Amino acid sequence: MAKRRLTQQQRTRIDRRQASRGRETDAQDPAEISGEGLGPEATGLVICHYGQQLEIESTAIDSEGQIFRCYQRTNLPPLATGDRVVWQADSDSTGVIVALQERQSLMSRPNQQANLRPVAANVTVVAVTIAPLPQAFANLIDRYLVMIHSLGLRALLILNKTDLLDAERDAALETMLKNYVGIGYPVLRVSSRGGDGIDTLREVLRPETVVFVGQSGVGKSSLINALRGEQNSPGSADVGDLSSARDKGTHTTTAARLYHMPGSGDLIDSPGIREFGLWHMDxxxxxxxxxxxxxxxxxxxxxxxxxxxxxxxxxxxxxxxxxxxxxxxxxxxxxxxxxxx
Ligand SMILES: Nc1nc2c(ncn2[C@@H]2O[C@H](COP(=O)(O)OP(=O)(O)O)[C@@H](O)[C@H]2O)c(=O)[nH]1
Ligand SMILES: [Mg+2]
Ligand SMILES: [Zn+2]
Structure with a gap:
């Protein structure tokens, strides 16, 4: 335990050093920066990770909200959607990430080689999404809840597709949800199609950075679109067809992506997060x-x-x-x- 804490402290210190190194270089020797053809240091938010490149949204005053495709310096650890970084532009739309700012939380998942890869950073709430169809499995929900607890994050259970609820068929689902409420987990019932409960959910999520987890097809992407008031627009999350191949487990894993709700609240859609295992836990x-x-x-x-x-x-x-x-x-x-x- 003491060992783990020390490692965390060391990591924090390294993160700080990296953040301040970027700043020092910029402040002390602007000539060196312009010599490399890089603009001044700015802060940013990782929106998405594509292979070697990351999509960064600038949070600096003079370029706030603009999107830059960035490479990361090789001395940095793997970055995740939701990470806050320091970056420098090298053209109007591309740049280089030079530092990682301190993380408040980090969700990882095992890759093919069974190494943990960071998926979503600075998340405050994990929305475990279930639906009448595809059928919810208590085992999967409990696996998410264990993971969430181990990360010190808050869990929210969302029952989506309330428009499909059938009293007879879904009696077991209702019993299961009652059980979770009894334990103390908040449960919200919504329909991203009909709109039921969406306004309430939006207000609950306002102060948070939320990652949606749950089986493919339960409506995570649809919920994100409903919460943002976006439907079938170029900026909306991809909604799958329940009967399509990707819902039968053959789909290629898409990267986690962060969406802003109008006003406040950040939502992370991650098709890959459903594959979380606990094998690395004691x-x-x-x-x-x-x-x-x-x-x-x-x-x-x-x-x-x-x-x-x-x-x-x-x-x-x-x-x-x-x-x-x-x-x-x-x-x-x-x-x-x-x-x-
Ligand atoms: N009936 C109904 N269908 C929904 C609802 N939300 C999503 N769907 C449908 O469920 C399917 C899977 O949705 P999607 O958002 O791609 O699920 P994801 O895989 O969890 O991201 C799509 O066909 C959606 O149109 C809902 O509230 N009610
Ligand atoms: Mg989806
Ligand atoms: Zn015992």
């Missing part, structure tokens, strides 16, 4: 991610209790008393079984 972190289990932590008779058939198991007793749900306990066992040893 069992303790997974336990902590089941927030309603907290009162029973360390309360079993045996210190190495696996919560199976052991006598004096606090979790099993909580289950018998109805204090925790069987679905969540099973989900916990399932997630444990997916971890690397």
């Amino acid at each position: 069992a303790d972190t997974v336990f902590d991610g089941f927030v309603e289990f907290a009162p029973y932590k360390g309360m079993c008779r045996f210190r190495d209790c696996k919560h199976q058939q052991e006598p004096g198991c606090a979790l099993k007793e909580a289950l018998a008393k109805g204090e925790i749900s069987e679905a969540r306990l099973n989900s916990y066992f399932f997630l444990l079984s997916t971890l690397d040893d």
